[in-house]
Amino acid sequence: MSYETILYEVDGPILTVTLNRPDKLNAYTAVMGAELADAFQRADQDDEVRVVIVTGAGRGFCAGADISGGAGAFDAKAEGSVAFQAPGQPRQAGGGFVEAIFNCRKPSIAAINGAAVGVGATLTLPMDIRIASSAAKIGFIFARRGLVPEAGSAWFLPRLVGLPQALRWCLTGTLITAEEAKAGGLLAEVVGPEAVLARAREIALEIAENTAPVSIALARQMLWRFAGAPDPFDLLKVDGPLSMQLGAGPDVREGVGAFLEKRPPRFPGRVSSDMPPAYPWWDET
Template structure:
């Protein structure tokens, strides 16, 4: 599947959907159109059984320089045509319940990987926080720069960031708003690894390939939602009610039989379960 967009590229091959932020002359600065296109691509990934993993990177030398501020001081004023171009609502609905790009990424049942080929600042960084794995080229720079622009963290980042890196680190980065290096991002837990620039995409694709080749699609979809949604439960008891029920439901199905057989026979698994049709009873377990 290949679809034509205005501000992103999107291609699916061998189970991997690669999304490339594609405004290289503007360091891939974010626009409302880009946000709507990201939402559309993630919604498509969610329902397409040919997609096992979504990989997001940037064209050229930057990942995303943040919001497009070419309109000048009014770039964030959404009552004006200039501000609306950056942050106005140009979405056409979708399965994320009106929460736009952030909701589309968060609700997607396919795992996602952000590969920072260059600087990611402001919304160019927060748009990746609902993604599951982040790796960076050693030359990448990062910044939660909102306080230096008179703004607050957006795109749900005040919820996502402390869950990823802890409240102390989130406060340190957001209250100061300074740029920081890929090594600091690694130490702080924002990214899981740092590579040489030329190794970034091969490494990201290797991670995606490992997921696509070795895991059951339904298991991954459930696991992703369990980890995101249960991490803040006050006790393990609500989680136990859900994971026990899901484990029993999956245990009677063909994917578990295939997974065990493949392990015992020392061969790659061939899982047949489809996210579009085979999610077990009890999913979703949260109110919708």
């Protein structure tokens, strides 16, 4: 599939998705949202892809929604509205790119190479690791535009940084530095502008070369879905059966064997065909 607003490039076990409207600082449109969703759905089905990196072309990551159409940019009924509905296409059902990123069985890394504002910040929240350029600015600026936090960010952001920090950033709508974002828990690392993508690839390769695909798919869902649980007891109903099902399988035998033989593991399990019977456990509740 060809894309209008993103680049889709697979190099070994790593897929790099590049937001590709550099002349607009990669400003978001509904077309971009639909293409992001498709890219993550493709990655989910491709066993050769182990990790997804998302970055921006040029000097920005994503400057927020494209408002070049004027004040009607956020009015789904107005001419020139691009934020919610692609021209000539019905609005996406379900959670769109948020759902695609969240449900993807591959881990994702946001390589924030420049400004990430509005949806440019919130689209990174369902991703698993965020690193940023020391020159990047991040802003949850919705209240300054008369909007509310979107793309599920009122759910994601407090889980990542805590409610007090999320409130401060959303209620002021101010731009924050990468260092403040890291201190607040939003970013895992801040690196020099020239090192963002290279560092993201280092992290991606560490995952791809040392971990089992099925284990990663399960672990990220367990962490995301149970992080806000009031107690561990529902999780215990899930991790016990999963541990027993995986413990009898070839990935664990390979992982233990590789450790004992002091060699890199070669896990045979594939997410397309080898997810355990207990997955997806949330469909049963």
